[in-house]
Amino acid sequence: MSKLALRVKITPEFERVSRIVSTLGVHTVCEQALCPNIMECWGSGTATFMVMGDVCTRGCRFCYVKSGKPDPLDPSEPLKVALAVKRMRLRYVTITSVDRDDLPDGGASHIARVVREIKRLNPGTLVEALIPDFQGDENAVRRVVDSGVDVLAHNIETVRRLTRLVRDRRAGYDQSLRVLSLAKEAKPGLVTKSSILLGFGETFDEVVEAMRDLRRVGVDILVLSQYLRPSPKHLPVKKMYTLEEFRELEEKAYSLGFSYVLAHPLARTSYKAWEAYMAALGGSRGGGAP
């Protein structure tokens, strides 16, 4: 199977971002998930923060983030992240997190605090929250929506049939759709977003069904990307999609009414996020490939 070739490029800008995240003690999903885009993103001064620690209570079979018993929340984390955003001078930031099934509200209040602190120190910055499912807790979803977040993202990750195989047993296809639906109901004008990873063995029709389901709950932005196995312990890649296949799925997605579709092997939820948001706001069709 052919693999994507990456040129290792550690630039001064990459090193600047690296210094900021390490000196402030904030986590990034770029590192924790071995994201192949890290050199490009950090090299252009952006990063995606991962809050509530670097240990997830769930163990999805595609994800490289460590699984286990997490540490207590760091009450100073909202300020640390907000300061990192300020130092990086970000116009758009994505906040994602590990799952925290050990916390009564799944960490929703903490995420909301992070969003508010970013907004307080960086009034012009747009904030996207890529949230867990909070076990479908409506109040938890509402808490994040009410924080003033500009984009609410939650990933269904795969098609209905493969959800049990790909995701932790506590996750659910319908539960994830419910989270996205709850967010839209709580604030109808809010931009919502979801991602599907391709390559687990899903069929074209199953992907289209997932897209329809996402549209049914009002999702505005869709990200389609290639699953890349992070280690031999994770699920194997069943199929590497060609750029033509990505284009075909992108066309289909637009025909179903998404405001913006990002379809590319290396697209990730936070990739080109500012462009996606602008296109979703304007209701215009953007360019899909990064």
Next chain:
Amino acid sequence: MERAVSEVKVPQDIWPRRGDWKGRVVTVFKRPGDKVSAGEAVAEIEIEKAILSIESPVSGIVEDVRVSVGDEVRPGDVLLTVREV
């Protein structure tokens, strides 16, 4: 005057706080005695998610190649050394 010798390593900084990945050497472009320019690819390492192209940070003559195709490597491992010119 003795010229400095630089080590070309498997990068540790790509994912700064995740040093627990490993890879396999799939290509070595240089042999001892070959000329190399700064920024020139000297080896390729296959990891699960991608193939990383490793470049020499300096120009010079390759002195010692420490790995062979098929070797398992981890961040920080030395791939080869270059005597700077």
